[in-house]
Amino acid sequence: MKGHCKILVFQTYNGLVAIGSLVFFVVAMSCAFLYLFPSVPPVVNSYPVSNSSSSATDKCDVFEGRWIQDESYPLYNASECPFTEIGFNCFANGRKDGGYAKWRWKPKNCDIPRFDVRAVLEKLRGKRIVFVGDSLSRTQWESLICLLMTGVEDKKSVYEVNGKKITKQIRFLSVHFSSFDLRIDFYRSVFLVQPASVPIRSPKRVKSTLRVDKLDDISQEWIDSDILIFNSGKSLKLGMPITTGFRIALNTWSSWVETMVNTNRTSVFFRTFESSHWSGRNHNSCKVTKHPWSSSWGKDRSTISDIIIKIVKKMKVPVTILHVTPMLSFRSDGHVGTWSDNPSVPDCSHWCLPGVPDMWNEILLNLLPGNQVSLK
Structure with a gap:
């Protein structure tokens, strides 16, 4: 009995020593690993919009999601809005399938x-909103007004301050909501930088x-x-690669914003490149589908958008990126096509109104300071 007890004690002691050594080795290796490879939080490019009931780590990228059908859309009748260009009122121009206007964007981890x-009008009371960019910027401007x-009960209280009709040629347009002392302006500046004269002895093709x-x-x-929204065109011909010229122009713009704009007062947004749906070998064929594409077919990425970001x-x-490129890649059904004021010229770049640009504005308004997209 005594011998057996001695052996048992000896074996137990040796076991404890072995376990202790193993634990010490594991701890030592863990410390060495943490010292050599410290934990670094990943850089997440997201739009943190959460409500008070969500945890602090919840995030919602409102531009990651999908289009879902919603019979409560569209939110207005373009024929009843005097600020919609006739060229974008597809239904009035003969488009029979109204399904293109009945899609709503649903972010992956939250709801818009x-x-x-009425709540939006009150929030914007006394404000000035400015859109700067190309014709697609003007489309968003028209969409927000409509x-x-x-x-607004008294429609006559909303008017263009200079009595101008909405056309493609006018460089400045301003609509005043007099009941709310709200101004919504559009400045046509396709490339944001300054136009210049053609140098002497330039080729005739240089206009x-x-x-x-x-x-x-x-x-x-x-x-x-109070709210400043930019976008810029892509079709730029220069004596340098398009991407190089665009990058230089955008750096000029960013320096101007940092120097001239009081971002404590003004919320600045930049909308990324809008996916067009031209097809064919020379990208001159326009086939407007009846429903959105089920795949992006690579149109969710853009070199121009990457430069902006x-x-x-x-x-x-602070500048908020309205990264609409991915969400627009599916909307092959939303373009003007041949339902414009000039049906002989197909259009797979611009969008019907009401339609896709309305969603840009719903997102824009929910990303203003003080607003929150509720997480679901």
Whole structure:
């Protein structure tokens, strides 16, 4: 009995020593690993919009999601809105299938609250909103005006300040909601930088040039605003690669924003490149589908959008990117096509109104300071 007890004690002691050694070795290796490879939180490019009931780590990228059918859309009748260009009113121009206007964007991890026009008008009371860019920027400008007009009882209280009709040629348009002291302006500045004269002895094909190192000469008129939304065109022909010229022009723009815009007052947005759906060998064929594509077919990426995102990330002041490129890649059904005021010229770049641009504005309004997209 004594011998057996001695052996048992000896074996137990040796076992404890072995276990202790193993634990010490594991702890030592863990410390060495943490020292050599410290934990670094991943860089997540997301739009943190959460409600008070969600945890602090919840995030919602409102531009990651899918289109779902919603019979409560569209939110307005383009024929009843005097600020919609006839060329974008597809239904009035003969388009029979109205399904293109009955799609709503559903973010993956949250919902965009139902559009409450009266609440929005009150929030925007006394504000000045400025859109700067190309014809697609003008489309978003028209869309926002038409959306907000549904909440105004006296339609005559909404008017263009200079009595101008909405056309493609006019460089400045301003609509005043007098009951709410709200102004919504549009400045046509396709490339944001300053147009320049054609150099002497230039080839005949050169019709115009740009000063990519100097912002547009009307830029002083953009400063005094509460909400400032930019976009820029892609079809730019220069004596340098398009992407190089665009990058220089956008750096000029970013320096101007950092120097001239009071971002404590003004919320600045930049909308990324809008996917078009031209097809064919020379990209001159326009086939508007009846329903959205089920696949993006690679149109969810854009070199131009990548440049915008990269430059904005480096800016010293807050600018919100409206990264619409992925969500638009599916909407092959939303284009004007042959349902414009000039049906002989198909259009797979611009969008029908009401339609896709309305969703840009619903997202824009929910990303303003003080608003929150509720997580579901």
